[in-house]
Amino acid sequence: MLVVMKAHATEEQVRAVCEKIESLGYRAHAMPGAQRTAIGITGNQGEVEPGTLEELPGVQELIRVSKPYKLVSRDVKQENTVIRFPGTDATVGGPGLAIMAGPCAIESREQAMAVAERVCRAGAQFFRGGAYKPRTSPYSFQGLGEQGLQIMAEVRDKFGMKIVTEAIDNESLELVEQYADIIQIGARNMQNFSLLKRAGRTRKPVLLKRGMSATLEEFLMAAEYVMSEGNYQVILCERGVRTFADHTRNTLDLSVVPAVRRLSHLPILVDPSHGTGKRNKVTPLSRAAVAVGADGLIVEVHSEPDKALSDGMQSLYPEQFEELMAQVRQIAPVVGRTVPGIGAHVSVDLRTQTDFHAPAAD
Ligand code: PEP
Ligand code: MN
Numbered sequence: 624m625l626v627v628m629k630a631h632a633t634e635e636q637v638r639a640v641c642e643k644i645e646s647l648g649y650r651a652h653a654m655p656g657a658q659r660t661a662i663g664i665t666g667n668q669g670e671v672e673p674g675t676l677e678e679l680p681g682v683q684e685l686i687r688v689s690k691p692y693k694l695v696s697r698d699v700k701q702e703n704t705v706i707r708f709p710g711t712d713a714t715v716g717g718p719g720l721a722i723m724a725g726p727c728a729i730e731s732r733e734q735a736m737a738v739a740e741r742v743c744r745a746g747a748q749f750f751r752g753g754a755y756k757p758r759t760s761p762y763s764f765q766g767l768g769e770q771g772l773q774i775m776a777e778v779r780d781k782f783g784m785k786i787v788t789e790a791i792d793n794e795s796l797e798l799v800e801q802y803a804d805i806i807q808i809g810a811r812n813m814q815n816f817s818l819l820k821r822a823g824r825t826r827k828p829v830l831l832k833r834g835m836s837a838t839l840e841e842f843l844m845a846a847e848y849v850m851s852e853g854n855y856q857v858i859l860c861e862r863g864v865r866t867f868a869d870h871t872r873n874t875l876d877l878s879v880v881p882a883v884r885r886l887s888h889l890p891i892l893v894d895p896s897h898g899t900g901k902r903n904k905v906t907p908l909s910r911a912a913v914a915v916g917a918d919g920l921i922v923e924v925h926s927e928p929d930k931a932l933s934d935g936m937q938s939l940y941p942e943q944f945e946e947l948m949a950q951v952r953q954i955a956p957v958v959g960r961t962v963p964g965i966g967a968h969v970s971v972d973l974r975t976q977t978d979f980h981a982p983a984a985d
Pocket of ligand 1: 727753757808809810811832862894897
């Protein structure tokens with residue numbers, strides 16, 4: 624159930640409706656919009672009895688939300704959600720594209736600083752890197768843990784980038800939330816419901832990656848878990864799904880971007896690195912992601928991909944990332960987007976650049 628307030632409803636009227644909802648044993652989620660505030664009701668097992676709410680001052684109407692996801696839905700909030708980061712002009716979901724780049728895993732201070740310097744200069748406003756890595760093999764590098772988080776905090780201090788890093792369980796989330804500007808929940812954890820609920824109780828934005836075999840509805844329901852606990856700052860991320868195709872690591876489902884936009888007000892990013900698993904496909908798919916309307920990109924970059932402790936095959940060399948940014952800068956205005964950041968503006972002729980100079984083979 625959704626309570627739509629009148630356009631000129633006062634804050635007190637909104638508060639009174641929320642209090643009434645809570646007194647009935649439900650949870651109220653006030654979502655202010657440009658035209659009006661809507662209040663989502665969750666925690667009800669069956670129908671909410673509309674009578675008592677309908678009569679309250681400032682209430683315009685009550686709407687039954689028929690979709691299984693409610694707070695995620697555009698029915699509850701018509702305008703796009705824009706996530707802001709105080710002290711910078713970086714946003715996720717605003718007109719400026721959110722560009723996140725960095726290594727798959729934080730391996731050492733030197734490695735992180737070297738990549739951070741290059742991606743920052745190229746225009747990334749967010750630095751990505753895993754301190755806790757969900758690996759297929761228990762014998763693979765598992766991440767530096769808190770030491771990795773400390774290195775990321777140093778990157779933030781030195782370069783002013785916001786940091787994005789993954790929490791793999793409730794325990795790591797306790798630490799990650801103390802360091803990160805954005806908490807990543809990985810594809811393998813998209814339906815880890817206790818982790819989603821815990822992420823819903825943090826104050827930091829959550830970057831939620833689509834599970835490898837998740838339908839759009841399952842993806843949105845995972846976001847609903849986070850929002851239902853009171854954290855409305857959720858960023859969705861398409862990172863490829865598993866199909867029969869074996870020319871790429873995953874099949875990047877770019878069609879999910881307009882599908883999400885239609886149904887939800889939440890921002891959606893694209894991860895062309897995990898989405899393809901192949902370095903030479905990352906830039907073409909980044910161009911396509913921007914063209915299809917993604918709110919930004921999250922890209923793996925490493926100074927020495929051959930020596931990377933994880934995901935070297937899909938990591939761009941820093942100079943390839945610079946080229947990617949130059950191409951994204953050309954495409955962004957075509958779809959009404961800007962590319963904030965301090966990177967130099969380099970012009971590239973896209974007609975002649977299908978696959979550009981890779982310093983080394985995949
Ligand atoms: C990552 O971002 O390094 C990662 C492990 O991503 P995903 O959860 O999409 O596989
Ligand atoms: Mn990775």
